[in-house]
Amino acid sequence: MERRKEECYEEENLDYVSGPEPLFATKRKKNKGTNTRRFSDEQISLLESIFEADSKLEPRRKVQLARELGLQPRQVAIWFQNRRARWKSKQMERDLRSLREDYDKLACRFESLKEEKQSLLMQLQKLNDLVGTSRDGAPTEDSLMNQTADGSSYKDGNCETTAQVRLEEELERRGVIDSHTSTDVGGEYGDERHDELLKIGQLDASATPQELHRLDSGSILFDPSRCNLHWLNFWA
DNA sequence: TGGGACCCCCTAGTTACATCA
DNA sequence: GATGATGTAACTAGGGGGTCC
Numbered sequence: 001m002e003r004r005k006e007e008c009y010e011e012e013n014l015d016y017v018s019g020p021e022p023l024f025a026t027k028r029k030k031n032k033g034t035n036t037r038r039f040s041d042e043q044i045s046l047l048e049s050i051f052e053a054d055s056k057l058e059p060r061r062k063v064q065l066a067r068e069l070g071l072q073p074r075q076v077a078i079w080f081q082n083r084r085a086r087w088k089s090k091q092m093e094r095d096l097r098s099l100r101e102d103y104d105k106l107a108c109r110f111e112s113l114k115e116e117k118q119s120l121l122m123q124l125q126k127l128n129d130l131v132g133t134s135r136d137g138a139p140t141e142d143s144l145m146n147q148t149a150d151g152s153s154y155k156d157g158n159c160e161t162t163a164q165v166r167l168e169e170e171l172e173r174r175g176v177i178d179s180h181t182s183t184d185v186g187g188e189y190g191d192e193r194h195d196e197l198l199k200i201g202q203l204d205a206s207a208t209p210q211e212l213h214r215l216d217s218g219s220i221l222f223d224p225s226r227c228n229l230h231w232l233n234f235w236a
Numbered sequence: 237t238g239g240g241a242c243c244c245c246c247t248a249g250t251t252a253c254a255t256c257a
Numbered sequence: 258g259a260t261g262a263t264g265t266a267a268c269t270a271g272g273g274g275g276t277c278c
Contacts (some may be wrong), residue, residue, distance in 0.1 A: 037254090037266080038255090038264090038265070038266080039266085054246095059244080071247095078267060078268085081245095082265070082266070084246095084247085085247080087249095130271080226275090
């Protein structure tokens with residue numbers, strides 16, 4: 001390690017800060033008895049205004065500023081070093097506060113999504129119960145699927161579309177589904193609905209935000225326009 | 237052209253002192 | 258007046274980049 005001028009001064013127990021125009025005491029022991037003097041308001045004010053414009057000093061500017069302030073260039077350099085350290089410390093506090101706020105918002109959002117998920121699961125359970133109880137007396141989905149409009153039964157399920165409509169009508173009559181959202185009869189999303197429902201079944205209340213986001217980001221589960229009868233068919 | 241010496245500057249952490257509640 | 262907390266000028270250690278020989 002190279003020896004700096006300051007170290008040479010320190011070995012002689014001299015205050016290297018003291019130059020041709022010493023501001024403070026000229027000679028002193030290292031640290032012990034340091035003549036620590038706060039800079040004046042005018043000095044601080046000028047230093048602050050320059051720091052605001054640029055947190056680092058050109059060597060020439062440093063000498064010029066030191067002359068203006070009646071300080072040693074090293075004092076100006078040290079002030080800027082300390083000022084940068086203070087700024088960084090404050091900045092870290094600000095960043096920490098900002099991150100904490102973001103975290104709180106996310107945690108809040110997570111809780112609300114968790115509640116929404118629970119609510120949806122309860123709705124699903126109700127739908128399942130309704131479909132299940134319809135087997136006791138009321139026409140079941142199977143029976144609806146196997147009946148024609150005039151009451152005769154389908155032997156081989158060839159009239160699937162008609163049966164589908166009738167099932168929708170039956171569920172609509174019970175207030176289970178909204179007819180405006182049950183237009184997708186083609187089975188386009190059948191497989192993915194099934195997958196999504198399987199996912200729902202696998203997730204519990206301890207699901208992580210990432211897991212919820214994975215489901216949500218597909219825009220399938222919570223998209224009302226795609227909430228159709230096939231969605232129910234796979235659950236039943 | 238590589239390398240050592242020197243200088244200057246930086247950051248991060250520490251020390252000593254002044255100030256204030 | 259004593260004392261602990263806080264702010265800050267000055268310091269140390271370690272490292273990087275530039276220049277000179």
